[in-house]
Amino acid sequence: MHTAKQGFRAILLRHETILLFVVLLEWLYFNSVGPRFGSVDNTFDIMRHSVEIGLLALVMTPIILTGGIDLSVGSLLGLCAISFGKFWRDAGMPIPLAAACTIGIGALAGGLNATLITWLRLPPLIVTLGTFSLFRGLAEAITRGADTFTNFPASFLFLGQERWLGIPAQASSFILVSIGIWLLVHRTTFGRSFRAIGFAPEGTRYAGISVERRLAMAYVLAGIIAAVAAIIYTSRLGQAKADAGMGYELFAITAVVLGGTSIFGGIGTVHGTLLGVAAIAVLNNGLVHARQSREVAGMLTGLLLILALTSSIIPKMLASLKTRRQTLATKPIIT
Amino acid sequence: MKTLLQLSAVTKSFGAVRALKGVSFDLHAGEVHALLGENGAGKSTLIKVITGAHQLDGGSIEINGERVARLTPASAHQLGIACIYQQPALFPDLTVAENIGLRLEPMSALRKVNWVTRRQRAKELLKRIGAEILPDAEVRSLSMPEQQLVEIACALGAGARIVIMDEPTASLTHKEQHLLFAVVKDLRASGVGVVYISHRLEEIFQLADRVTVLRDGQSVGTNKVSEINESGMIKLMVGREVSTIYPPSESETGNVVLSLKKLGCASCGVKNISLDVRAGEIVGMAGLVGAGRTELARVLFGIMPADSGEILLNGQLITISTPKEAVAHGIAYVPEDRRRHGVILEMPIAHNMTMAIHDRVFPGAWLRCGAEKQIALDLIRDLAVKAYGPEAPGGSLSGGNQQKVSLARWLATKPKLLILDEPTQGVDVGAKSEIHKIIRRLAKEGLAVLMISSDLPEVLGMSDRIAVMRGGTITAMLPAKTDAHEVMAVALGQTENGAAK
Numbered sequence: 001m002h003t004a005k006q007g008f009r010a011i012l013l014r015h016e017t018i019l020l021f022v023v024l025l026e027w028l029y030f031n032s033v034g035p036r037f038g039s040v041d042n043t044f045d046i047m048r049h050s051v052e053i054g055l056l057a058l059v060m061t062p063i064i065l066t067g068g069i070d071l072s073v074g075s076l077l078g079l080c081a082i083s084f085g086k087f088w089r090d091a092g093m094p095i096p097l098a099a100a101c102t103i104g105i106g107a108l109a110g111g112l113n114a115t116l117i118t119w120l121r122l123p124p125l126i127v128t129l130g131t132f133s134l135f136r137g138l139a140e141a142i143t144r145g146a147d148t149f150t151n152f153p154a155s156f157l158f159l160g161q162e163r164w165l166g167i168p169a170q171a172s173s174f175i176l177v178s179i180g181i182w183l184l185v186h187r188t189t190f191g192r193s194f195r196a197i198g199f200a201p202e203g204t205r206y207a208g209i210s211v212e213r214r215l216a217m218a219y220v221l222a223g224i225i226a227a228v229a230a231i232i233y234t235s236r237l238g239q240a241k242a243d244a245g246m247g248y249e250l251f252a253i254t255a256v257v258l259g260g261t262s263i264f265g266g267i268g269t270v271h272g273t274l275l276g277v278a279a280i281a282v283l284n285n286g287l288v289h290a291r292q293s294r295e296v297a298g299m300l301t302g303l304l305l306i307l308a309l310t311s312s313i314i315p316k317m318l319a320s321l322k323t324r325r326q327t328l329a330t331k332p333i334i335t
Numbered sequence: 336m337k338t339l340l341q342l343s344a345v346t347k348s349f350g351a352v353r354a355l356k357g358v359s360f361d362l363h364a365g366e367v368h369a370l371l372g373e374n375g376a377g378k379s380t381l382i383k384v385i386t387g388a389h390q391l392d393g394g395s396i397e398i399n400g401e402r403v404a405r406l407t408p409a410s411a412h413q414l415g416i417a418c419i420y421q422q423p424a425l426f427p428d429l430t431v432a433e434n435i436g437l438r439l440e441p442m443s444a445l446r447k448v449n450w451v452t453r454r455q456r457a458k459e460l461l462k463r464i465g466a467e468i469l470p471d472a473e474v475r476s477l478s479m480p481e482q483q484l485v486e487i488a489c490a491l492g493a494g495a496r497i498v499i500m501d502e503p504t505a506s507l508t509h510k511e512q513h514l515l516f517a518v519v520k521d522l523r524a525s526g527v528g529v530v531y532i533s534h535r536l537e538e539i540f541q542l543a544d545r546v547t548v549l550r551d552g553q554s555v556g557t558n559k560v561s562e563i564n565e566s567g568m569i570k571l572m573v574g575r576e577v578s579t580i581y582p583p584s585e586s587e588t589g590n591v592v593l594s595l596k597k598l599g600c601a602s603c604g605v606k607n608i609s610l611d612v613r614a615g616e617i618v619g620m621a622g623l624v625g626a627g628r629t630e631l632a633r634v635l636f637g638i639m640p641a642d643s644g645e646i647l648l649n650g651q652l653i654t655i656s657t658p659k660e661a662v663a664h665g666i667a668y669v670p671e672d673r674r675r676h677g678v679i680l681e682m683p684i685a686h687n688m689t690m691a692i693h694d695r696v697f698p699g700a701w702l703r704c705g706a707e708k709q710i711a712l713d714l715i716r717d718l719a720v721k722a723y724g725p726e727a728p729g730g731s732l733s734g735g736n737q738q739k740v741s742l743a744r745w746l747a748t749k750p751k752l753l754i755l756d757e758p759t760q761g762v763d764v765g766a767k768s769e770i771h772k773i774i775r776r777l778a779k780e781g782l783a784v785l786m787i788s789s790d791l792p793e794v795l796g797m798s799d800r801i802a803v804m805r806g807g808t809i810t811a812m813l814p815a816k817t818d819a820h821e822v823m824a825v826a827l828g829q830t831e832n833g834a835a836k
Contacts, residue, residue: 188700189693199681206676207690208662
């Protein structure tokens with residue numbers, strides 16, 4: 001009985017559980033403040049708006065688990081959106097072919113990151129900081145900063161704006177990718193290797209695991225999913241512009257870290273990331289319903305992140321303080 | 336004789352674990368007092384109590400005859416206590432003088448650094464211990480023993496009267512050891528008290544005046560070194576008589592498993608290596624640190640691929656350019672640095688044990704936790720790994736048990752050739768003899784074993800043949816029954832014969 005009780009406490013104190021309560025609290029609060037917040041329409045709105053950042057956060061999780069980071073995913077989303085528009089409007093490709101080619105572009109871009117990181121052994125932060133500018137610059141060069149792509153066929157806009165099986169159409173692809181990434185990280189040797197690399201890259205190499213190939217996999221996957229996110233983004237807004245996905249990389253990283261993944265690698269879960277995405281999405285949407293400005297949303301997201309990071313440290317600090325007080329109480333100081 | 340340090344009935348618990356159960360220990364001025372004990376006996380805890388890192392639960396500490404109620408790292412420093420760890424804690428990017436300055440100069444935010452006196456002080460301190468190190472050298476460029484000497488210089492500069500040395504010779508070569516011993520003897524002559532911790536018994540006989548043995552958190556005896564012999568010490572440590580330290584060789588050698596022909600790797604300084612290792616044979620590799628032994632192992636494991644010569648495995652010419660290929664060929668490598676390369680400390684030991692057999696245990700890359708747990712349980716039982724279960728993180732195990740996990744990972748691959756690099760470094764006596772028995776058993780089962788070791792008695796006791804390396808190549812192959820002096824003489828080279836003991 002004792003151990004069962006302890007196990008329950010451990011689950012209760014787990015980062016993901018605390019975060020789940022945070023999301024529920026947010027929901028209850030905004031539901032009491034904004035009259036329309038809890039409606040089905042608004043719930044679907046939250047889903048639609050969080051799918052792209054959610055996808056980026058999902059593929060950011062394995063990367064951060066390896067101890068790396070990818071700052072280029074937001075820019076790549078922009079480049080892919082533009083490429084998609086070009087393929088469809090200017091090259092006259094049908095939508096499915098244009099989408100496939102866009103995903104190819106995403107894979108190539110991810111491959112570039114992977115090559116620079118594994119072959120030249122450059123730090124991921126620097127490499128993707130470079131490609132962050134490069135991809136956005138390319139998108140702006142292609143459109144000369146002015147060209148936008150609109151008037152997509154209704155059959156394509158369905159993906160981003162209509163419902164399928166009762167839920168927003170893009171939510172189904174998000175669920176599919178979530179399951180895929182969850183299985184990859186938690187149920188395959190690839191996920192195991194990502195963690196091992198995050199803890200000890202050299203140690204993983206000495207175990208006969210090809211660290212380069214695993215890293216390449218994580219970054220190429222990020223490129224592919226960024227392209228998917230670009231297509232969904234274009235469909236949701238009905239237009240593709242060079243500034244698509246600006247700043248999304250930071251939202252994605254925030255969601256991953258908020259979800260309990262250690263920025264140093266090794267520790268983290270995909271369900272944590274999903275809760276992180278939910279916490280940010282509900283907060284941002286709820287503040288609109290509470291008639292607060294966008295700046296407040298930014299501030300509160302930052303506060304939430306800092307609180308989440310300290311919440312795991314505070315219980316430990318309290319515990320050590322307690323033992324210290326005990327030793328002081330029992331030991332008289334003689335000098 | 337003046338007593339510098341007196342610990343009486345010291346107790347210390349961590350939660351339910353009683354690490355120290357009433358340890359008494361004293362240190363006189365001008366003596367070297369060795370502290371011996373298996374891993375987990377309480378040595379580290381005792382050191383941390385003396386350096387103020389841990390607060391004791393019961394008992395008392397007297398320093399220079401005065402009782403100290405609450406010892407903190409800062410007050411320990413002021414009272415003249417210094418500790419030199421196995422891994423020197425210096426800033427690698429700063430120079431020697433800067434490192435010494437940071438330790439010894441008063442700290443304040445707005446202080447002008449006087450570079451002349453800083454360098455001068457560093458130079459004097461280094462001269463006092465007879466170290467030929469330039470004050471302007473970057474610490475990164477120094478060898479491990481040189482870094483230890485810098486630590487000792489810091490301790491001297493701080494006016495330390497009580498110097499604790501925690502396994503200072505673990506990574507030193509024979510020659511460097513002699514240099515360190517000379518420094519320790521100088522310290523003793525100048526009235527400093529030295530607490531000396533080492534797993535190598537012969538060092539204790541060479542250096543120490545008294546020896547205290549710890550076992551299960553208790554001091555089981557303090558003896559004058561002149562009044563106790565080696566087997567007496569081991570008996571005190573393990574609480575039982577250890578009859579033969581090295582199990583006898585009983586395997587028959589079979590076919591040549593590994594054959595190297597003029598193998599070389601220019602970038603890592605290994606050249607012209609020709610060597611045969613047979614099934615069931617243990618070939619020991621002796622030599623000084625830097626002779627190229629670990630580099631040879633890395634070449635064979637594909638970490639630094641060879642650029643000349645041939646590798647034949649069971650008569651087949653093979654190339655090895657990555658560790659993955661080496662594993663596929665049936666080559667296993669238990670690395671020297673187990674904490675960085677051998678075991679992933681944060682991961683459960685079950686995950687550690689299956690890391691090299693992912694393809695075999697997890698078809699299609701899907702994890703099978705049940706199968707993994709069974710493999711881990713079998714290996715834990717087979718190698719008698721002491722851990723609370725397969726899910727225990729590697730870092731929670733003692734050094735000897737971590738080494739067994741590292742070994743288990745490679746046994747799981749069912750290799751043809753097993754390369755062991757310092758298999759018992761930093762491992763206590765009990766675990767050491769268990770590891771030796773395991774190696775013997777593996778050889779008997781027909782495995783070809785290449786064992787690199789700087790522990791000369793180990794090389795002599797375990798090997799069927801001994802390859803001695805010097806300057807990146809094998810300079811001699813010696814038979815099993817060779818005496819230590821001959822191996823050392825070859826390792827040091829003819830010209831330095833006089834320097835060898």
